[in-house]
Amino acid sequence: MIRDEKSTDNPINSPPGNRHDRLQTSLSGRAMSMVMVHITGIGMAYGLQLVLTRWMGATSYGAYIYVYSWATTAALITRLGLPEAMIRFIPAYRANNDTAHLRGLMRWSHRMVVRTSFVFALLASTVIMVLARTDGLEHVGIWILGAWFVPVLSLVKLRSESLRAAQRYIWTYVPVLILRPLLMLSGTAILIYAGFNLTGTWVMIFVVGAFAVVLLIQTIVTRKTFLPATSEPRPQYDHRQWLDVALPLLLVALFILSVNQADILMLGFLADTRAVGLYRVATRVATLVSFPLAMFNIVLAPTISSTFARAGSSDLQRIVRSASRRIFWASLLLSLLVFFFADPLLRLFGPEFPEALWGLRALAAAHFVNACTGPVAHLLNFTGHQRESARVYGFAALINLMLNIIGIPYFGILGAALALALTFVIRNVWLYVLVVRKLGVHAFFLAGRTSSTGHDGAAP
Numbered sequence: 372m373i374r375d376e377k378s379t380d381n382p383i384n385s386p387p388g389n390r391h392d393r394l395q396t397s398l399s400g401r402a403m404s405m406v407m408v409h410i411t412g413i414g415m416a417y418g419l420q421l422v423l424t425r426w427m428g429a430t431s432y433g434a435y436i437y438v439y440s441w442a443t444t445a446a447l448i449t450r451l452g453l454p455e456a457m458i459r460f461i462p463a464y465r466a467n468n469d470t471a472h473l474r475g476l477m478r479w480s481h482r483m484v485v486r487t488s489f490v491f492a493l494l495a496s497t498v499i500m501v502l503a504r505t506d507g508l509e510h511v512g513i514w515i516l517g518a519w520f521v522p523v524l525s526l527v528k529l530r531s532e533s534l535r536a537a538q539r540y541i542w543t544y545v546p547v548l549i550l551r552p553l554l555m556l557s558g559t560a561i562l563i564y565a566g567f568n569l570t571g572t573w574v575m576i577f578v579v580g581a582f583a584v585v586l587l588i589q590t591i592v593t594r595k596t597f598l599p600a601t602s603e604p605r606p607q608y609d610h611r612q613w614l615d616v617a618l619p620l621l622l623v624a625l626f627i628l629s630v631n632q633a634d635i636l637m638l639g640f641l642a643d644t645r646a647v648g649l650y651r652v653a654t655r656v657a658t659l660v661s662f663p664l665a666m667f668n669i670v671l672a673p674t675i676s677s678t679f680a681r682a683g684s685s686d687l688q689r690i691v692r693s694a695s696r697r698i699f700w701a702s703l704l705l706s707l708l709v710f711f712f713a714d715p716l717l718r719l720f721g722p723e724f725p726e727a728l729w730g731l732r733a734l735a736a737a738h739f740v741n742a743c744t745g746p747v748a749h750l751l752n753f754t755g756h757q758r759e760s761a762r763v764y765g766f767a768a769l770i771n772l773m774l775n776i777i778g779i780p781y782f783g784i785l786g787a788a789l790a791l792a793l794t795f796v797i798r799n800v801w802l803y804v805l806v807v808r809k810l811g812v813h814a815f816f817l818a819g820r821t822s823s824t825g826h827d828g829a830a831p
Contacts, residue, residue, distance in 0.1 A: 408548060412547075412552070413548075413662070417655070420652065420720065424648070424652060424721050427570075429723045431569075431570065433648030434513065435575065436651045437635070437647050439575075439578070441636070445495070445518075446488065448491075448625065449484065449525050450525040451483060451487060451618070452619070452621025452624060453483060453484060454528045454529045455620035457536045458535065458753060459620070459752070460616070461473065461476070461533065471605065473597065474606040475606035481529065484525050488522035488526070491518075496518045499511060516576060520575070523582045523586055526590075527547070530586065530592075534589065534596065542592045543589075547585055550585060550588070552581075554581040558577040558581075559573075619758045620752060623764045626761070626767065630764075633768070634650065634771075634779075635647055637772075637779055641780055646783060649726055650787060653717070656716050656717070657709060659709060660706045660738035662705065663697065663705070674690065675750060687750065691814050695815060698745055699743060699745075702738075710732050714728055727784050729785050730788040734792070737788065740792065740795045744800070744802065744814055745814035748764075750810060750814065756809050763801045763802055763805065770797060771790055771791065774786075778790050803815065
């Protein structure tokens with residue numbers, strides 16, 4: 372059954388006198404529970420990466436990461452921005468008890484993602500086989516597996532964002548962050564114990580299999596969460612409105628991925644797969660700095676959407692200020708730890724990886740800049756200003772591409788890292804200014820404590 376959130380347990384429906392306090396308590400509690408899940412997941416992910424880098428080496432690991440990066444890029448396109456749109460619509464539908472549109476959204480989005488991703492996999496497999504025969508494409512097995520990884524990854528993302536929008540955070544993140552690396556570690560250990568070489572093809576097999584298990588689990592939970600016991604009410608479809616929101620969010624997600632993956636893809640093109648392997652480890656370590664922002668974004672996204680749908684932007688300033696303060700200080704501490712202990716952190720992955728020392732330090736600075744401005748992107752994307760956000764991210768992606776073209780041939784890994792840092796500065800300052808203009812909300816923790824009245828009285 373679809374849960375009815377119109378109860379006294381929902382802080383959004385609380386009396387005005389204590390609504391703010393209950394919102395803060397609810398957000399902090401959810402964020403702390405997600406911190407524990409993500410800390411465990413990070414430990415599993417880094418353990419898996421240590422195994423892969425030490426048994427595969429930088430070159431083989433880089434080849435696997437190169438294919439994986441292309442697959443994640445393709446999966447983002449084939450899902451059409453619909454997972455991101457779930458965060459915008461599901462909280463609003465549930466808040467208004469609009470079960471008919473909720474059922475329509477769930478059915479239609481699933482069909483669309485299945486069709487686009489499977490068509491892509493078929494076309495990509497055909498192209499890969501042709502290139503293997505005509506141009507001698509290397510690592511054909513990895514590329515084929517990567518093509519069929521796209522439908523699985525697309526559907527996992529759709530399920531994850533649907534459950535996240537319904538605030539089913541445990542089922543959203545535990546299968547992906549904990550079960551998936553556990554399955555991969557188990558398969559890798561069995562393979563190594565049996566005396567086989569750990570190749571990129573084997574790793575991609577484990578990746579596809581682990582995500583398939585995650586998809587099965589999340590599909591079961593999604594059905595129990597969203598499907599009523601009866602067939603009533605009949606699903607209602609609002610394709611135009613959904614696409615009007617989803618396509619700009621697709622552009623935003625595509626531009627974000629472009630910024631996050633352009634360095635890896637261009638290192639593979641302008642340098643070699645060894646550089647990709649070294650840089651990938653540096654990026655994974657540097658993301659620790661953005662960990663506090665990521666944790667709060669998990670619970671802030673649906674909260675921003677539901678709060679704005681009910682009360683406009685009047686409550687957003689207090690919610691964002693409190694979160695931004697915690698994000699800033701935690702990110703500052705983590706950035707200092709990563710900067711000063713960069714060398715021993717990289718040596719954990721193997722003797723080759725300290726070559727990425729200054730790249731890691733530049734990446735840590737980039738992620739700190741990203742954390743300083745708080746959840747500015749979510750504030751735009753989930754209050755009806757996704758088109759303005761898309762323009763900013765598009766411009767940032769173009770800047771990042773040009774900086775990588777200039778920096779990688781001359782500075783290699785460090786050039787890619789500096790390009791990302793400068794891109795983050797330009798993008799986040801621009802987003803911050805837009806949030807102030809559109810919503811009257813200041814996301815930086817040192818901003819004035821003036822309460823926002825909001826420039827947009829209700830969700831469009």
